[in-house]
Amino acid sequence: MTKIEKIVLSYSGGLDTSIILKWLQETYGCEVVTFTADLGQGEELEPARAKAEMSGVKDIRIVDLREEFVSDFVFPMLRANALYEGQYLLGSSIARPLIAKHLVGIAREVGAHAVAHGATGKGNDQVRFELAVNALDPSIKIIAPWRQWNIRSRMQLLEYAEKHHLPVPSDKRGEAPFSIDANLLHTSTEGKILENPAEVVPDHVYQRTVDPVDAPDTPEIITIGFERGDPVSVNGKSMTPAALLTELNGLGGRHGIGRLDLVENRFIGMKSRGIYETPGGTILLAAHRGIESITLDRAAAHLKDEIMPRYAELIYNGFWFAPEREMLQALIDQSQTFVSGEVMVRLYKGSASVISRTSPLSLYSADLVTFEESAIAYDHHDAEGFIRLNGLRLRSWAARNSR
DSSP: OOOOOEEEEEOOSSHHHHHHHHHHHHHHOSEEEEEEEESSOSSOOHHHHHHHHHTTOSOEEEEEOHHHHIIIIIHHHHHTTOOBTTTBOOTTTTTHHHHHHHHHHHHHHHTOSEEEOOOOTTSSHHHHHHHHHHHHOTTSEEEOHHHHSSOOSHHHHHHHHHHTTOOOOGGGSSSOOOEEEEOSSOEEEESGGGGSTTSOOOGGGOOSSOOGGGSOSSOEEEEEEEETTEEEEETTEEOOHHHHHHHHHHHHHHTTOOEEEEEEEOTTSOEEEEEEEOHHHHHHHHHHHHHHHHHSOHHHHHHHHHHHHHHHHHHHHTOTTSHHHHHHHHHHHHHTTTOOEEEEEEEETTEEEEEEEEOTTOOOOHHHHOSSOOSSOOOTTHHHHHHHHHHHHHHHHHHHHHO
């Protein structure tokens, strides 16, 4: 086996990855490059640099990926109206292929033989990271410490940290904290009381949204502009993708929009419960469906709805870089050619409701649909033959059943 001389670690600076960093240095006796992705998680990232320096890391990468995350990953997914199991907006799932992409890129740049991640052996993230690396560069070895070391409990983790003089924050001692993942699209919370699906979620779990009951009593109406399926403006102001999602997160959070208490089916086979907050994404999903309702042909819209569950499942399961996801993406992107215009959305007490939609490319015809006399010729008698032909098989079926 080729000796590993350099490893690139996906590093947050938290307790787990700080311990993993030390373990990699000790186990492989080689240089470790740390990579910290700024996905808009809302945390100060410089402490991660300081902790890596304390551990003797010479090459520390902290990369601002917010714009790339939203423009190249979130927005393509939004064009599909993707929801896993009909509810989850895939906030964690869509971040993993981007992190993996940069892990591989840095590994190639520095000549590393391996990449490492801190995902556990029970979760989906290990699958997502590793399938992405497999697709991007199968020659790179993947190290997953949680599947390799002999640490089997939280107590052993803390003992390892103390033995190697790694600082353990006070909130990490004692009872295990919630497991939290955050980025510009969402915040997810798992663990502790949430592991019992019968328990009601305590208010302090929510971080990004107010309780809808406590949200403003006055609705707020906003306008979102779209071009070719992507949001480009809020209330007439053009914004970059990351700035736009940040703006909508603030608006949605203030009105208690985007909360989800979900028991989902993990790819590896178990059920898990998570609390998700996706305020901006929830608003965008409603608005996008609103603009599609007047710009997409019926058959095209229905086909998109048919493939959406498969597309969402591919992302959830870690197949972002798989050929079938790229094939579906090409179909979805083609459908967005004329999805441009503006949508008005009312934000109120946890809901984002479309109240108006306009487009210069609209397929909606008031003259055609009106109950009044129409300027467009429409022969009502045509409906008789249409119905009779569609009813032919039903009449045959009924006649057979009556015999």
